[in-house]
Amino acid sequence: xxxxxxxxxxxxxxxxxxxxxxxxxxxxxxxxxxxxxxxxxxxxxxxxxxxxxxxxxxxxxxxxxxxxxxxxxxxxxxxxxxxxxxxxxxxxxxxxxxxxxxxxxxxxxxxxxxxxxxxxxxxxxxxxxxxxxxxxxxxxxxxxxxxxxxxxxxxxxxxxxxxxxxxxxxxxxxxxxxxxxxxxxxxxxxxxxxxxxxxxxxxxxxxxxxxxxxxxxxxx
Amino acid sequence: xxxxxxxxxxxxxxxxxxxxxxxxxxxxxxxxxxxxxxxxxxxxxxxxxxxxxxxxxxxxxxxxxxxxxxxxxxxxxxxxxxxxxxxxxxxxxxxxxxxxxxxxxxxxxxxxxxxxxxxxxxxxxxxxxxxxxxxxxxxxxxxxxxxxxxxxxxxxxxxxxxxxxxxxxxxxxxxxxxxxxxxxxxxxxxxxxxxxxxxxxxxxxxxxx
Numbered sequence: 095x096x097x098x099x100x101x102x103x104x105x106x107x108x109x110x111x112x113x114x115x116x117x118x119x120x121x122x123x124x125x126x127x128x129x130x131x132x133x134x135x136x137x138x139x140x141x142x143x144x145x146x147x148x149x150x151x152x153x154x155x156x157x158x159x160x161x162x163x164x165x166x167x168x169x170x171x172x173x174x175x176x177x178x179x180x181x182x183x184x185x186x187x188x189x190x191x192x193x194x195x196x197x198x199x200x201x202x203x204x205x206x207x208x209x210x211x212x213x214x215x216x217x218x219x220x221x222x223x224x225x226x227x228x229x230x231x232x233x234x235x236x237x238x239x240x241x242x243x244x245x246x247x248x249x250x251x252x253x254x255x256x257x258x259x260x261x262x263x264x265x266x267x268x269x270x271x272x273x274x275x276x277x278x279x280x281x282x283x284x285x286x287x288x289x290x291x292x293x294x295x296x297x298x299x300x301x302x303x304x305x306x307x308x309x310x311x312x313x314x
Numbered sequence: 315x316x317x318x319x320x321x322x323x324x325x326x327x328x329x330x331x332x333x334x335x336x337x338x339x340x341x342x343x344x345x346x347x348x349x350x351x352x353x354x355x356x357x358x359x360x361x362x363x364x365x366x367x368x369x370x371x372x373x374x375x376x377x378x379x380x381x382x383x384x385x386x387x388x389x390x391x392x393x394x395x396x397x398x399x400x401x402x403x404x405x406x407x408x409x410x411x412x413x414x415x416x417x418x419x420x421x422x423x424x425x426x427x428x429x430x431x432x433x434x435x436x437x438x439x440x441x442x443x444x445x446x447x448x449x450x451x452x453x454x455x456x457x458x459x460x461x462x463x464x465x466x467x468x469x470x471x472x473x474x475x476x477x478x479x480x481x482x483x484x485x486x487x488x489x490x491x492x493x494x495x496x497x498x499x500x501x502x503x504x505x506x507x508x509x510x511x512x513x514x515x516x517x518x519x520x521x522x523x
Contacts, residue, residue, distance in 0.1 A: 095413065095448040096514030097485055099368050099406050103345040104506040108375050108401040115377040119522050123379075128518035134415035136381035136520045137390060137446045139406050141374035143346035149502035158502040161333075165499045168330050169508045176325035176493040177514035210519070280328070308488060309516060312450075 095133040096123060096177055100169065103146035104162050110151055114163050115140045122170035125202060125296040127210045128181035129305065138170075178297040183304030185275040187297060188218060190283045192232075195292030200237045202294030204287060207235035209298035218281055219300040223267035225253035232285055239287035247284040275300065321362045321483055325491035333499055340478035340494030343509035346371045349477040350470035351484030354463030356411035356449075356456045363484035365460065366408040367467050369436065373402035378444070379522040387415030388422040389445040392429070396441055404442040407432050408485045409460060410513075412453040424455050431461050435468050448487055448513060482511040489515045 106114070119138055144150075151159045179187040190208045195201030208214065211231035217224040228246050232239075246254040249270045251262050274281045281300075329336055342349050347370055354365040378397050380390045396403075407428065414421045425445050433440040447455060471477065482494040496509035 095487070095517050096512060096520055097408060097446045097448050098510060098512040099341055099408070099446075099481075100508065100510040101341045101344045101347045101368065101370070101374075102506060102508040104501055104508070106375060108377075111375045112377040116379055116523065119379040119520075123512075123520045124522055126514075126518060126520065128514075128516060130519045131517045132383050132519045132521050133381055133413075133517045134383050134385050134451055135387040135390060135413050135446070135448055136383075136522050137393065138379045138522060139393070139403075139444050139446065140377045141347070141368075141370055141403060141406070142377075143344060143370050143372055143374045145345035145372065146501075146504055146506045148504035148506050151501075161499065161501045162506070164332055165334050165497055165501075165506070165508050168332055168334055169495055169497055169510050172327045172329040172495045173493050173510055173512040175328050176491070177512060177518060179328075180325060180489055180491050180493070180515050181518065182488055182516035305516075312488065312516075 095135040098138040098173060100140040103143045105144040105148050106142050106151040110154055110159065111142055113154060114166055117163060118166040118170045121167050122174040125206055126174045126178045127206060127298045128178060130210055175297050178299050181299035182308045183302040184299030185219065185302060186278060186300050187280045188283065188299055189280055190296045192285045192287060192294045194286040194288040194290050195294060196290040197292040198294055201292040204232050204235040204237050205294045205296035207231050208283060208285060209296040212301060215298060215301035218271055219302045221268045221271040223248050223253060223264060223271065225259060228283060229254060243288045245286040249282055322486065323491050325493045327495045334497040337496050337498050339475045339496045340482055340509045340511045341368050342473050342478040343496030344507040348471040348473045349481040350467055350472060351480030352463060352467050352470055355459040356409055358411065363480060364410045365463055365467050366481035366484035367471060368406045368481060369471060370404050373404060375401060376403035382521050382523050385416055387413055387447060388417055388425045389414060389447045391422065392425040393444050396444060400441045403444050404438050405432060405436055406444045406446065408446040409455055410485055410487050411449040412447065412455050413449045413451045414447045414455050415451045417454045421454050424457050427457065428460055432464055435464055485513040489513055
């Protein structure tokens with residue numbers, strides 16, 4: 095289960111605040127995954143006291159709304175990433191960034207599909223730079239794209255381009271994953287699916303033996 | 315309060331870059347908010363804090379986003395109902411240990427009793443109290459322990475960083491780290507603050523609306 099409480103002293107009307115919170119949730123908590131199980135209890139409550147004396151926000155299009163939305167997105171993304179980082183049994187955070195989508199929603203959907211792949215998560219725990227599993231998970235996201243424009247980068251190492259696997263230093267790529275695991279750091283996966291302006295991110299973690307151990311012992 | 319905050323370390327928080335500055339604190343960083351986290355005897359094992367409370371000195375504009383799982387926990391149903399009748403809230407009570415999900419009408423009545431008891435202590439209407447629960451699915455809240463702990467929880471409220479930290483620890487379950495952050499930025503030329511805390515480690519694939 096994930097729970098969250100957000101507080102601010104910004105001044106914002108009820109309907110706009112509720113829309114802003116859902117937008118931020120979609121860009122953060124709804125883009126994380128640890129094990130693919132959606133909880134019965136996931137909740138985010140957000141309270142705005144209005145005590146800052148800032149201008150009252152009553153339109154999503156206003157400059158002030160854009161500023162507040164950006165801050166809200168940042169706070170929720172920071173917290174969301176820390177949940178994925180702390181995934182049960184995880185040794186590293188996986189950050190998937192998808193570019194070239196037709197829009198933000200489509201790019202986000204592909205990103206989450208990649209971050210959710212159990213096979214990819216297991217490969218990362220095995221320090222295996224398995225571009226095939228990344229491409230596969232992008233492909234079944236339910237978002238059509240031109241395969242010949244698929245590009246996959248692990249850290250700074252190009253694994254696929256134009257839909258074709260590339261020659262790369264497998265030992266260096268594996269070492270990148272190994273170091274991330276040793277320091278509980280971040281594995282960055284960048285996927286490009288076309289020429290669109292849509293960008294989306296998702297966060298997950300690797301899948302280790304400890305995940306099974308923890309959940310075999312935690313009674314539901 | 316600060317001693318109990320140290321039972322698990324704080325998570326590294328990786329904020330995206332932007333026109334904001336990370337500042338110390340979490341849910342208490344913004345003006346008007348207090349928080350507390352105490353051990354109330356709800357957890358099955360250990361004495362890590364398991365009851366958290368966040369309050370606002372004024373009626374706060376409220377929003378919520380909730381699991382779309384059809385088998386929604388009693389506090390989820392309660393909060394959705396409450397937010398549909400009130401645009402403001404003053405308190406969020408959170409327990410760790412029992413999820414109070416798949417507990418039927420009895421579980422829902424537990425939520426109402428807990429919210430009402432807290433509202434009485436805080437001298438506000440029950441519709442100003444929101445509830446979150448986490449823990450074992452299928453178990454009702456240890457209501458007796460929770461109700462007995464409420465006066466101590468209310469007395470522990472603080473606008474300090476320690477108040478925020480203790481609350482962030484109290485909502486954790488299998489988490490190895492607590493998650494808390496606050497930022498300061500400019501909105502319309504005025505400084506505003508946003509803070510937050512979260513928990514989560516397993517059963518994580520949110521789809522909230």
